[in-house]
Amino acid sequence: MRFNPEEAENQLLAEGDADFEVLKAEDATSKSGNEMIQLLLKVWDNQGQQGNVFDYLLPKLAWKIKQFCLATGIPLEKFKSGELSASDCLGKTGKAFIKTQKDKTGQYADKTVIAGYAELEEAKNNKTGAEFKDDDIPF
Numbered sequence: 226m227r228f229n230p231e232e233a234e235n236q237l238l239a240e241g242d243a244d245f246e247v248l249k250a251e252d253a254t255s256k257s258g259n260e261m262i263q264l265l266l267k268v269w270d271n272q273g274q275q276g277n278v279f280d281y282l283l284p285k286l287a288w289k290i291k292q293f294c295l296a297t298g299i300p301l302e303k304f305k306s307g308e309l310s311a312s313d314c315l316g317k318t319g320k321a322f323i324k325t326q327k328d329k330t331g332q333y334a335d336k337t338v339i340a341g342y343a344e345l346e347e348a349k350n351n352k353t354g355a356e357f358k359d360d361d362i363p364f
Contacts, residue, residue, distance in 0.1 A: 250311035296342035
């Protein structure tokens, strides 16, 4: 059997909505010395193709951490506490937005990246993060 080994490194996923599962999550330190969570996601694009994509949750990108929490069902209270660990992320599933990142230098191949995460419907309907309580409304 003959094949092109370079295709394994450069398989881009279709841009748009995608399902994901967190395969690996590690508490790590960025090159600039900041805390971060490094995620390895298995991603299924809207064409049914799958691939692995790395993403990084960094304190300076709090908006992305919030999106990740809302997309995976991590309680909003957990986000508001300002503390999130890799163990909170492992095994979570949700929807993300993926895009192709082009290397402007031409030195590296284009790659699929996470542009953001999609909020779960339950979170959209319950912005406070509080559970609905039966308050004896007669209708």
